[in-house]
Amino acid sequence: MVGGTATQFCKRGLWARVVLALVVATPVAMAQEGATPDSDTRYRSALKDALAEYDASHFEEARILFRRAHEINPNARTLRSIGMASFELRDYVAAVRALSAALIDTRKPLNSEQRAHAQGLLERSRMYVDIYALKISPADARVLIDGRPPDAEPDGTVLLGFGTHNLEVSKPGFVLRTLVVNVRGGERKELLMTLERKSVSSDKPATPIAADAAGSSLPGVSASRARGERSSGTAWFIAAGGAAVVSGGALALWLIQNKELTRCHSSPLCNNESAVSGRRNLAVGATLGTGVAAVSLAVIGLFSRDAEGSAPKARSALSCTVLPAGFLCSKPF
Numbered sequence: 001m002v003g004g005t006a007t008q009f010c011k012r013g014l015w016a017r018v019v020l021a022l023v024v025a026t027p028v029a030m031a032q033e034g035a036t037p038d039s040d041t042r043y044r045s046a047l048k049d050a051l052a053e054y055d056a057s058h059f060e061e062a063r064i065l066f067r068r069a070h071e072i073n074p075n076a077r078t079l080r081s082i083g084m085a086s087f088e089l090r091d092y093v094a095a096v097r098a099l100s101a102a103l104i105d106t107r108k109p110l111n112s113e114q115r116a117h118a119q120g121l122l123e124r125s126r127m128y129v130d131i132y133a134l135k136i137s138p139a140d141a142r143v144l145i146d147g148r149p150p151d152a153e154p155d156g157t158v159l160l161g162f163g164t165h166n167l168e169v170s171k172p173g174f175v176l177r178t179l180v181v182n183v184r185g186g187e188r189k190e191l192l193m194t195l196e197r198k199s200v201s202s203d204k205p206a207t208p209i210a211a212d213a214a215g216s217s218l219p220g221v222s223a224s225r226a227r228g229e230r231s232s233g234t235a236w237f238i239a240a241g242g243a244a245v246v247s248g249g250a251l252a253l254w255l256i257q258n259k260e261l262t263r264c265h266s267s268p269l270c271n272n273e274s275a276v277s278g279r280r281n282l283a284v285g286a287t288l289g290t291g292v293a294a295v296s297l298a299v300i301g302l303f304s305r306d307a308e309g310s311a312p313k314a315r316s317a318l319s320c321t322v323l324p325a326g327f328l329c330s331k332p333f
Helices: 002-033 037-055 059-072 076-088 092-104 112-126 221-266 273-308
Strands: 129-137 142-145 158-161 163-170 177-183 188-194 319-323 326-330
Touching: 037 059, 037 076, 059 076, 076 092, 076 112, 092 112, 092 129, 092 158, 129 177, 158 177, 163 188, 177 188, 221 273
Parallel strands: 129 188
Antiparallel strands: 129 158, 142 163, 163 177, 319 326
16 A cells, blocks of 8 residues: 555656646747746646646546646647546546647647657557447438537547447437447447438328218228118017017917906806906007017118118118107108
């Protein structure tokens, strides 16, 4: 642990000497560039504060101050400092950008030692970054990475840091596409994403189906209605047959009770004449009622059959209701 601390102290001391050399050399360089004394003062103050924050391991604050110094006097050495702070923050994309720029910037260029250090740190940073060449179709589609437009490099590629990222491509009239990108680092990839047009059915509202001549709003309803009418006509005939069977049974009971009543009239020993007479009368009523029902149901069946054979435009439904005193039938026209 002590050895690690000593090593860290040595690194901090080396970094302090590097920054101090940068600060001391600054007035001459700024004088050559025609910088004002005020800007020189602000520049050196920002560097000193950045160094203090860096030594305290406050790398976010240090990077902010290095960037402020770079705004006052942009040069290769401030870019290198920004890259070093970004590396400590594990913002490897920012580190790659700053260190790459530091190696090619001609303003206060890096000496051989600084260049070697920046190059080594750049290679380490690239181990945690993937480079993507995005091929999007259509080309004007909107691209979002983690909810924000990507910052493309000068060559059009996109740098993504280590970890998981959400890619979203969209355009009006096309189906939205999303993709989860897992960056492992040190790779260069080409990513193809092609959007598909939305189907016509999803863009246009549903077209209402025209009603047929009989007032149906769905295809096939006319045929279904015709089948229903044919089945209803058959049902009326079946009901009429059932009523006729019941009427026949009631008639048989009527005849039996009538014979029994005749024997009771001729025999002085008959003591249930009133009961036999009541059953006879009930059978008579049942016979007449069911007979009338059978005839009425048969007539309804005939009307229904006639309605089936009519033209579609003239076709209508026959509605009949059984009432206590008979049948009520209606037919709309």
